[in-house]
Amino acid sequence: MNEDFEPKIVAFLCNWCAYVGADLAGTSRIQYPPNVRIIRMMCSGAVDPVYVIKPLLDGADGVLIGGCHPGDCHYQEGNYKARRRVAILKNILRQMGFDEERIWLRWISASEGQVFAETVTAMVKALKEKGPNPLKELWGT
Amino acid sequence: MGLRIGVYVCHCGVNIAATVDVEAVTRFALGLPSVAIARDYTYMCSDPGQALIKEDIKKFGLTKVVVASCSPMMHEPTFRGTIQEAGLNPYCLEMANIREQCSWVHEEEEEATRKAIQLVAAAVDKAFLLEPLEERRVAVTSAALVIGGGIAGMQAALDIANAGFQVYLVEKEPRLGGHLAQLDKTFPTLEPVAPLLAEEIREVEGHPNIDLLTSAEVIGLEGYIGNFKVNVTDQATIRELKVGTILVATGYDLFDARLKPEYGYGIYEKVITGLEFERLVSLSGSRKFWVNGKEPQDVLFIQCVGSRDKSVGQEYCSRICCMYTAKQALLVKEMLPQARVTVLYMDVRAYGKGFEEFYDQVRGEGVLYRRGNPSEIYKNGKRLIVRVEDTLLGEPVQLEADLVVLATGITPRRDSPKIANLLKLPRSPDGFFMEAHPKLRPVDTVTEGIYLAGCCQGPKDIPDTVTQAKAAAASAMIPLCQGQVKVEAVTSIIDEELCSGCGICAEMCVYDALSLHERKGVMTINEVLCKGCGACAAACPSKAIKLSHFTPAQILAQVDALV
Numbered sequence: 241m242n243e244d245f246e247p248k249i250v251a252f253l254c255n256w257c258a259y260v261g262a263d264l265a266g267t268s269r270i271q272y273p274p275n276v277r278i279i280r281m282m283c284s285g286a287v288d289p290v291y292v293i294k295p296l297l298d299g300a301d302g303v304l305i306g307g308c309h310p311g312d313c314h315y316q317e318g319n320y321k322a323r324r325r326v327a328i329l330k331n332i333l334r335q336m337g338f339d340e341e342r343i344w345l346r347w348i349s350a351s352e353g354q355v356f357a358e359t360v361t362a363m364v365k366a367l368k369e370k371g372p373n374p375l376k377e378l379w380g381t
Numbered sequence: 382m383g384l385r386i387g388v389y390v391c392h393c394g395v396n397i398a399a400t401v402d403v404e405a406v407t408r409f410a411l412g413l414p415s416v417a418i419a420r421d422y423t424y425m426c427s428d429p430g431q432a433l434i435k436e437d438i439k440k441f442g443l444t445k446v447v448v449a450s451c452s453p454m455m456h457e458p459t460f461r462g463t464i465q466e467a468g469l470n471p472y473c474l475e476m477a478n479i480r481e482q483c484s485w486v487h488e489e490e491e492e493a494t495r496k497a498i499q500l501v502a503a504a505v506d507k508a509f510l511l512e513p514l515e516e517r518r519v520a521v522t523s524a525a526l527v528i529g530g531g532i533a534g535m536q537a538a539l540d541i542a543n544a545g546f547q548v549y550l551v552e553k554e555p556r557l558g559g560h561l562a563q564l565d566k567t568f569p570t571l572e573p574v575a576p577l578l579a580e581e582i583r584e585v586e587g588h589p590n591i592d593l594l595t596s597a598e599v600i601g602l603e604g605y606i607g608n609f610k611v612n613v614t615d616q617a618t619i620r621e622l623k624v625g626t627i628l629v630a631t632g633y634d635l636f637d638a639r640l641k642p643e644y645g646y647g648i649y650e651k652v653i654t655g656l657e658f659e660r661l662v663s664l665s666g667s668r669k670f671w672v673n674g675k676e677p678q679d680v681l682f683i684q685c686v687g688s689r690d691k692s693v694g695q696e697y698c699s700r701i702c703c704m705y706t707a708k709q710a711l712l713v714k715e716m717l718p719q720a721r722v723t724v725l726y727m728d729v730r731a732y733g734k735g736f737e738e739f740y741d742q743v744r745g746e747g748v749l750y751r752r753g754n755p756s757e758i759y760k761n762g763k764r765l766i767v768r769v770e771d772t773l774l775g776e777p778v779q780l781e782a783d784l785v786v787l788a789t790g791i792t793p794r795r796d797s798p799k800i801a802n803l804l805k806l807p808r809s810p811d812g813f814f815m816e817a818h819p820k821l822r823p824v825d826t827v828t829e830g831i832y833l834a835g836c837c838q839g840p841k842d843i844p845d846t847v848t849q850a851k852a853a854a855a856s857a858m859i860p861l862c863q864g865q866v867k868v869e870a871v872t873s874i875i876d877e878e879l880c881s882g883c884g885i886c887a888e889m890c891v892y893d894a895l896s897l898h899e900r901k902g903v904m905t906i907n908e909v910l911c912k913g914c915g916a917c918a919a920a921c922p923s924k925a926i927k928l929s930h931f932t933p934a935q936i937l938a939q940v941d942a943l944v
Contacts, residue, residue: 250943256827263452266481274492277499277943278482280453282871282931285889286915291936298944312807314827315914316891325919351810357486 247301247367249276249360252291254284256314257349258306264353272357273364276304283307284345285318289329292343301373302342302363306356309347319347341366342373385417386508387443388501389434391425391450393480400484402494406449409498413505417441426456431463438467445469445508449477449501470513472870472930477504503942510935514870519909521607521625521860523547528599528800531559532578532843533835533850534630535585540854541628542590546861549622550585551594551613557582559632563656565663567843568708569739594620602627602803605912606830607866626830626857629814630850631800633836636687636695636789644686644787645758651765652758652785654686655702658709662716669716673763677720677783680713681767682706683755684726688790697811699790700840703730706788707740710748723749723780725769733842751778758785791840804831813839824853830866832857871913871930877903879925886917886926 253259259280265272281287284307292303305326307319322345330340344363348356388410392398403421410419418441422430425448437443446469448460453476461471477500487493523546527538530552538550556562564574585591594613601612611622638646638654646652651672653661661670669676684706688699703726710722729750731740744750755769767780793812794800801808805828809815814837817825824832834853835846860866873886873894880903887895887904894910895917897903904926915928927933 248944250940260454263454263478263481266452266483266485269485271488272486274483274487274489274496277496277503278478279503279936279939279943280478281915281936282928283914283916286919286928286931288919288933290933291940294937295940295944298940300944308807311802314805314807315912315916316805318914318916321889321916321919350807350815 245368245372247275247364247372248299249302249304249363249367250295250300251276251278251304251306251360252281252284252287253278253306253348254308254314254318255280255282257308257312258284258346258356260350261306261348261352261356264351265357266353268353270353270357272360275364276360283313283315283318284322285313285315285320285325287322287325289325292326292329296338296342296373297375299373299376301370302344302367304359304363305343305345306348306359307345309349312349338375339370342370384415384445384509385441385443386415386445386447386505387434387437387441388413388416388419388447388449388505389425389430390419390421390479390501391430391448392421392423393450394423397450397480397484400487400490400493401479401497402490405494406479406497406501410447410501410505413502415509416505417443425450426459431459434460434463435467438464438469443469445473445475445511447475447477447501447504447508449479449497449504451480452476452478452482471516472514473508473511475504475508475511477501499943503939506938506942507935510932510938512929514929516870517868517908518865519607519868520865521863522609522623523861523864524549524622524624525626525628525857525861526551526599526609526611526622526624527628527630529559529630529632529835529837530554530557530585530593530595531630531632531835532561532581533632533846534559534628535581536847536850537628537630537834537854537857538591539581539584539588540851541858541861542588544858546590546858548591549594549613549624550591551597551599553596553598555596557585557593557595560656561843563659565659566708566712568704569733569735571708571711599803605868605910607860609830625861626832627804628832628834628853628857629800629804629806629826629837630834630853631794631797631837633791633840634794636693636699636792638686638787638789640693641686643757644683644755644785645760645765646787649758649760649765649785651783652787654787654789655705655709656789658786662709662712665716672783676717679721679723679780679782680710680717680784680786681765681780681782682710682722682724682786682788684724684788685754686787686789687792689727695790695792697840698730700730701842702788702790704733704736704739704842706786707731707743707748709786711743711746714746714748721749722747723751723782725751725753725755725767727752727754733844791836794837797837804828806831809839811839813837824849824856830860868909869911869913871928872908872911873906873913873915873917873926873928875904875906876925876927877901879923880904881923881925883922885920885922889916889920
C-alpha cells in the first residue's frame with residue numbers, strides 16, 4: 241500500500257438524503273478525509289452511467305453514489321433505479337477488465353452524518369489499498 | 382455583452398475563514414476566465430453582503446452569480462431572492478458548499494483551501510452553463526385534508542374551517558377524540574377532560590365547513606401541492622377528495638408493556654398501565670377505587686416504561702409520563718388519603734409551564750419519590766413484591782404493593798410505515814414522521830403541501846400538541862390563501878429531434894408525466910406533473926431527455942473541474 245497516494249473520489253449525492261447527510265456530518269463537525277468532491281444530484285436515480293465512467297477515465301480513483309435508503313426515496317423509487325443501473329454498469333465494467341469495486345453505491349439518510357463520514361473514510365482506505373486507478377495511465381490524463 | 386460571472390466567497394465569521402484561506406479562494410476565482418468580479422466578505426447572507434451582490438450585478442452587468450458559503454440547503458433560496466431582486470433569473474445562481482462539506486469537516490488549512498478552490502471552480506464551470514428557468518404557478522384547490530381526529534386533528538380542522546376553507550377530516554375510528562377521550566383529568570391543572578373534549582367535538586361536528594368522515598381511511602394519494610387527489614374509504618365505498626394541502630395528525634401508540642416481561646404486565650392482574658389507571662379512576666367517579674375488594678394500602682408507580690430504554694429500542698424521552706404519573710399519584714392521594722403512594726423514577730423531567738410547581742405540590746401531599754428502576758415484580762399471596770435498587774441510598778430494597786401502575790411511553794403508531802409509504806413521508810430514526818427542519822420548519826415535511834401535527838411527529842403533551850396543530854393549520858392555509866403555488870422549475874426537457882418515441886422514459890416515470898405524442902411520434906412531457914427527479918433522462922438511450930439545471934453538460938463540467 242502506498243501511504244503517500246491520496247485517492248480522488250467524486251461523489252454524486254441525492255438532494256434529499258445523502259447530500260443532507262453530508263451536510264449533517266459538517267454541522268456535527270465529524271471529520272473525514274478531504275479526498276472527496278461532492279456533486280449534488282436531485283436523485284440517485286438520475287446518475288447517468290456516463291457520470292460514473294467519465295471521472296474514472298479522467299483520473300478519479302473512485303466514484304461514490306449516495307441515495308436514500310430503500311423505501312425512503314423522495315421520488316418513490318429512484319434509488320431502486322440507481323441500484324439496478326449501478327449493478328448493470330458494474331457487470332459491464334467487470335467484463336471489460338475494470339475493477340468495479342471502485343464504484344460504491346451507498347444508502348445514506350439525511351440523519352446519517354456519521355454514516356457519510358464513515359463511508360468516505362472507509363472508501364479512502366479501500367482505494368489506498370488498491371492504489372491509483374490504472375485507467376488514468378492508459379488514457380494518459 | 383458576453384458571460385460575466387460574479388463569485389462571492391463567504392467567511393461565515395470564522396466558520397469558513399478559520400480553516401479555508403478565503404482570500405486565496407477569491408484570488409483564484411478572479412483569475413478564471415468569464416469571472417468578472419470576485420469578493421470575499423464576512424457574512425454574504427447578511428443585508429450588506431446581499432447588497433454587495435446586487436450592486437455588482439448592476440455595476441458589472443453580471444449574468445451569473447456563484448456564492449461559496451454554506452450548504453445550498455441553507456441559503457440557496459436567500460441568494461436566489463437576492464439576484465432576482467437585482468433583475469437576474471433566480472436559477473442563474475450556483476453555490477459552492479465550502480462550509481458543511483469543507484471547512485467544518487477538515488482541519489488542515491492547505492487541504493481544505495485546495496478543496497474549496499476546486500469546489501468554486503466546479504461551481505463557476507456549472508454556472509457558465511446555467512440557463513434561466515421559468516418559475517411556473519398553478520391554481521390551488523381551496524380545501525384541506527386532515528388525517529386523524531384526535532385533539533391535534535380536531536384543532537387543526539377547526540382553525541382551517543374557521544378561516545373559511547373547506548376541510549375534510551378523516552378519522553379511522555367511529556368517533557372523534559383519539560387518546561384524549563380515554564383520559565380522566567389533565568396535568569398540571571387537574572381539569573376534567575370530558576367537558577373540554579365534548580365542546581371541541583361539538584364544534585367540529587357542527588361546523589359547516591368541516592366534512593367529517595369517521596370509520597374512514599386514506600388509501601391512495603396522488604398529485605402535488607395545491608392539487609392532491611386523495612382516495613378515502615369507509616370499507617363500503619371509495620370517495621375521491623380534491624384538496625390543496627394535507628395535514629397529518631395520526632397520533633401515536635402506547636409502548637407495549639409486555640416487552641418488559643420483568644414487570645409482569647399481562648401476567649399479574651394488578652399490574653396496569655397508566656391509561657388503564659385513567660379508566661379505573663374515571664369509572665370510580667374520582668371518589669374511591671378498590672383493588673381486590675378493598676381500598677389499596679400501597680400504590681406504586683413505575684416511570685420510563687418503554688422510554689429512555691435502549692434495551693427495548695426506545696431511546697427517547699416520551700415527555701408526558703413524568704407529569705401524568707405525578708397527576709395519577711396525586712389523584713390516589715386525594716381519593717385514598719391513608720394509602721402509601723410511591724413513584725419509582727430515573728429522573729423527573731418537569732420542564733413545562735407549571736410542571737415543577739405541580740411536582741412540588743405532589744410531593745408535598747405525601748407522594749414518595751424513590752430513584753431506581755425495578756429489576757423484577759412478582760406475586761406473594763395477593764400482594765405484589767417489587768425489587769428495586771434505590772440508587773440514592775445505593776442499596777437493594779423490596780417494596781410491597783396492592784397495585785402497580787406502569788408509565789408506558791409513546792411510540793410511533795404501528796401502522797406508521799404504511800402511512801409513511803402512502804404519503805411519502807420520511808421518518809426519523811425513532812420512527813416518528815420527520816419534519817423538514819427541526820428548528821425552522823418544524824411542521825412542514827419534505828413533501829410540499831403536507832404538514833405534521835401532534836404525536837405523529839414526536840411525543841408531546843396536550844398544550845404542545847394543540848400549539849403544533851395551530852401552527853400546522855396556519856402553514857397549511859398559506860397555499861390556500863395564496864390561491865396559487867410555485868411548481869418545480871427544474872423539470873425534464875425533451876429534444877424532439879433526438880427522441881425516437883421508444884417510451885422507455887415513460888416506464889421510468891412514477892408521475893405519469895410522459896406520454897407519446899400521437900402525430901409527432903415523440904414523447905411529450907407534462908411539466909406540471911414532472912417533479913424533476915431525472916430518472917427518465919438517465920434512462921433515455923438516445924439522450925433526448927435532459928433534466929434542466931442538472932444537464933449532462935453541467936454535471937460533466939463539474940466533473941472536469943473536480944478531477
